[in-house]
Amino acid sequence: RKEVEQDPGPFNVPEGATVAFNCTYSNSASQSFFWYRQDCRKEPKLLMSVYSSGNEDGRFTAQLNRASQYISLLIRDSKLSDSATYLCVVNPASGGSYIPTFGRGTSLIVHP
């Protein structure tokens, strides 16, 4: 089983739609969690951290379920500019270091 698993998609949705991605992780000792966004042929950039209590940033909501070992990202009112790959990142502790483990990413295509 991979450490971090994501459905690669693509998720193809119309503008204005609500879309949700899940990501599962295998290391129960994982300390911190993030969603990064990666545009085609660009580097990943932080979208948001994921906190135990859940957090929201505008149209984006991230949640963590430690019991079931998954995190989720909800995007409301999708825009064309939301089209990108969304990478789930988990930081397990390993000998005092926090080495981020990335999922393969979920591709989102928002169409007019």
Add this chain to the structure above:
Amino acid sequence: GAGVSQTPSNKVTEKGKYVELRCDPISGHTALYWYRQSLGQGPEFLIYFQGTGAADDSGLPNDRFFAVRPEGSVSTLKIQRTERGDSAVYLCASSLTGGAGETQYFGPGTRLLVL
């Protein structure tokens, strides 16, 4: 301020050659990471530096890969006897101290093509 920079942006080499990829992290960031990303995959961890020392090199695929960070800022990833399977985008990232909840800032990557 300036972000993470990487050079070259593209590198084409022949099988068996030696290549060096450079990363210049954000000033003041003590943590530096190298990743490799193949098409359709997420970044795959290679090595993590804390200051000048390699704190974790468990992701290096074999002994053809080596990285240094002699003065705790710029890092160089070195690949000997390149193979076609080494073709990928090599990403560098830095963070302030390497703590669990810190944001990683990525450079634009070096696209390596081994013919």
